[in-house]
Amino acid sequence: MTKKISLRRMKKNQKGVIVAVKVAGDLGRRIRDMGLVTGTEIIIQGRAPLNDPVALRIRGNTLTLRNNEADYIEVEVDEE
Amino acid sequence: MQPIVLALAGNPNAGKTTLFNALTGARQHVGNYPGVTVERKEGEYRGNGFSAVIVDLPGTYSLTAYSEEEVVARDFLALEKPAAVINIVDAANLERNLYLTCQLLELKLPIVVALNMMDVARDRGMTIDVDKLATLLGVPVVPIIARSGQGLDRLMQTVKKVVEQPAAASDPDKIRISYGDDIDRILLDMTSRIREQGLLADKYPPRWVALKVIENDETLLGEIEERAPELAAELKSEADRVNDHLVKTYDTYSEAVIADHRYGFIKGILKRGVITHRYDENRLYTSDRIDKVLTNRFAGPVIMLGVLYTIYYVTFSLSALPVSWVESFFNGLSGLLNSSLPDGALKSLLISGIINGVGGVLGFIPLIMLMFFCIAIIEDSGYLARVSFMMDRIFRIFGLHGSSVMAYIVSGGIAGGCAVPGVMATRTLRSPKERMATLLTVPFMNCGAKLPILALLIGAFFADHRSLYMFGFTLLSWVIALVAAKILRLTVLRGAPTPFVMELPPYRFPTFKGLAIHTWERTWQYIKKAGTVILAISILLWAMMTYPGLPPDQAARFDRERNRIVEQYRGEKKELQLKMLESRREAAALRASAAGRLGVALEKVTWLCGFKWRTNIALIGGFAAKEVVVSTLGTAYSMGQVDTGDPVSLSRRLARDPDWNPLVALSTLLFMVFYAPCFVTVVCIARESGSWKWAFFSIAYSTTIAFLLALMVYQGGRLLGF
Structure with missing residues (x-):
């Protein structure tokens, strides 16, 4: 079973797949430009x-973002 | 013949600077793009039977209008139409790097992809089918290792081919990314209308313009509105309609759909056998293991403090020796002129105006070079990004950015720094508003030149609590600087925080060539740009402290007095009397100078803070360099030459003076620490912010803050009966 949570709530070493980036404008553009788009796997x-x-791992590289920016990113994770 | 112009484009951390240095060597020129603070670097390439000018575009992840850098890169590509674009791509981070490539392709530019860091990719167990990638992208792809120079000849031969026969070698028409039914449909419609009207045809391809309209790119929309307001409104409403539809039916935005499809397109290419992974993609490498320690919750901050302290220590202690060489050279020169020239205005101009000015400019060079060298190391190695990562939570509270910390430390966050290199250190900040707030507040820190005055007044009035007061002032300067930054960010620099989303690039050993070029380039800019202005202001300040000089009757009185001493006294006693007379004469001349008159006039305001005219003159002198406050105060109190490093006699004199008491001393210290930065800093602020407006603003607002602080303490203290 999987569930959707915001990236902020994810724990260290937890895996997930981005299902939505719900922000437009500069911040949204920046998030997407850096490769955080729907369907991307992150740890x-x-x-x-x-x-x-x-700090999160994406396709073998590391990105960082603030918690209040992570709020806009919805991730699908395995139910524990 | 016009030289061939090539552009070098790529993501930050893709090795762009390394490639640029490898291709152009020392034949580089650094300037600024008009109106913005983004650096414009160009260099000359010669080899493989052709020569070209290579313009190193700022590193960007995309060509939206997210930052100044992206706008600059875009404008350059659209307006200056380079003969070819060398797009450097990090092979170990292919998917994200190709995102920019896609956008370059959509601009229909002749591109050559330089696939960099093939060695790193190989070490990570990745195999890349270069030919397949080239076929699928429709442009030539050349594998290179920029650090070792491998593949550069082939790269440039390919570029040459593209320049000579763009149509045959590079085919940007080949790919057309699909953005899904909804967007594709209006994209087609809008493209044909834009083509019909020839909108922006001189700059961009029509499909690209349509795409940007749908992406709601404000910079471009503004441009369209200027040229064709009617069409702009139509296009905008169409784009809004599709966006509303997407929001309603799929709960997403047009720009998100476009980005998703662009990444989808890239994924599609890579999946067709372009890239194969031998290991798990996300396995940890050496770099990540280092990070486990360096960004660890406990060890991380401790190590960071150590690194920052080391930078501080290296900058200021290693520079002490070369700085002293510069000083003794200029002292020697002054001495030579002093003994060989007759007394008078020319001698004074040469020694106090010009030599002091030139010496002042050159004296900062060892400091600036060492600081930029240290910064280049932590920047090129990737550690600076970790510092931002760890410090961001704290600095964000004040509307700043994690990497602001370094500028504060260098400026005197550890007492004894210098705001000149501190202001220049803000160059590493990518976010414009955060950078400006840092730039305007770092001069509040306790720089080395403020220490003699602190020592003087604390020694005279608070000798029992010397270290407490010293520490207190260092702490206070942090508080005032950060609070001031917050206030600036809520007023003149108002605006949402710049998104933090950034990369933690893998650690790399910096190359010596890279470090040397980095350091020299930035130092040379300081000499060239700041040097002349600093010299001019230093002569101006000298004139203010010298002219118009003693009125004739006073001068005559000093002459008569001198004659009387010469007649009356003999031997040692005569020397002593003459020396005392000379000191009194200097004090009188200072009071009669323009600065002196200003100081006397300012008493009408400064009495509110407890400053008398002598203090005012010294503070005016402090604009030249803060340590001048001590020597000017000495002259004003007829003490003759006071040794800045050991002002014991002046300290005793002040302790006895009825104009002074601990409250006055405290208020003076507060004013001195926080008022206008010295003019060298001011010139640097003008250079770094790109406008004199900010430099004058800096003088005005810091003097206001200093005045209010001094006023509060002095008047408050009086009320409490001190």
Whole structure:
């Protein structure tokens, strides 16, 4: 079983597939330009010492984004 | 004959700078694009039987109008129509890098793809079918390793072919990305209307214009409105209609659909046997293992503080020796002129105006070079991105960016820095508003030149709590700088935070050539651009502190006094009397100068903070360089030459003076730490922000803050009965 959660709620080393990026404008464009589009598989690599931003692994490379930016990204993950 | 112009385009971290350096060597020229602070780098390539000018476009992930860099890259490609575009692509990160390639193809430019870091890709167990990729993209693809120079000859031979016969070698028409039924339909319709009207035909292909309209690209929409307002409105309403439809039926936006399809197109290409992975794509490499330590919750911040402290230490202690060479050279020169020229205006101009000015400009060079060298190391190695990652949460509170931290540290976040390299360090910041806020607040930090004044006044009035006060002022400068940044971001630099989404590139060993070019380029810009202005202002300040000089009757009185001493005294006593007279004369001349008169006039305002005219003159002098405050104060108190490093006599004198008390000292210190930055910093702010408007703003707003602080403390202290 899978469920949809926001990227912010994902835990370290958790895997998921992006199902939607719900933001337009500059931020949305930037998120998509960096390869975070629907259908992309991601793994949470870790978080900064103060828990924000979050680092994630995408196609063998690492991206970081702030938690309030991660809020717009919806991810499908396995139910535990 | 017009030279052949080539453009070099690619993602940040794809090795673009390395390739540019390898192709052009030292034949580079750095400037700015008009109206923006983005650097424009061009270099000359010679080899393989042709020569060309290569323009290194700013590194971008896309050609939307997200940042200044992207707009600059786009405008360059559209307006200057390079003969060919070398698109550098990171083989180990192919999917994301090809996103930009797709957009270059849609601009219908003659492209050669330089597939870089084939070695890294191989190490990661990736095999790339280069020929297949070239066939599917419809453009030549040349595998290279920019660091070692492998494949560069073949790359340039291919580029030459494309330049000579663009149609045969590169076929950007071959691909046409489909964006799904909804968008494809209006794309077709809009394209034909744009083609009919010849809209922007001189710049972009019609399909690209239509696509940008659907993507809601504001920069381009503005351009269309200017040329054809009616058509613009029609296109816009059509684009809105499709967007509304997508929102309603699929809960998504046109721009999202377009991006998804673009990535889908790339995935489609790669899946057709272009790329094969031998290992799990997401397995961890050395770089990731290093990151486990360097960005660890506990070890990460500790190591980062260590690295930042090391940069600070290297910049300021290693530069001490060369700085002292520069100083002693200019001191020697002054001494030589002093003994060989007759007293008078010319001598004073040469020594105090010109030599001090030139010495001042050159004295910063070792500092700036070392700092840029250190920054180049952490930038090129990839560590700077980790610093941003770790510090962002804190700096974001104040409307800044994680990488602002370095500029603050260098400026004096650890007491004793210097705002000149600090202001220049903001160049590593990619977000324009955050960068400007950093730029305008770093001069609040406790730079090395403020320390003698702190030492002087704390020594005179708060000797019992010396270290407490020193530490307090360092802490206070952080607080004021960060709060000021927040206020700026809520007022003049208002605006949503720039999206943080960024890459943590794999760690790499910087190449020495890269470091050297980086360092020299930035230092040379300082010398060339700031140098002349600094010299001019330094002469102006000298004139202000010298002219119009003593009125004739006062001068005559000093002359009579001198004659009396010469007649009356003998030996040592005579020398002493003459020296004291000379000090009094210097003080009188300073008071009679333009700066002196201004200082006296300003007393009408500054008495509110407890400053008398002598302090005012010293603070005016401090605009030249903060340490000048101490020596000017010495002259104003008729103390003759005061040693800036050891002002014990001046300190005692102030402690006894009825004009001074601990409250006045505190208010003076507050003003001195936070008022206008020295003019060298101001010139750098003008250069870095791209406008003198910001430089003047910096003077005005920091002086206002300083005045209010001093006023509050002085008047508050008076009320409390101090």
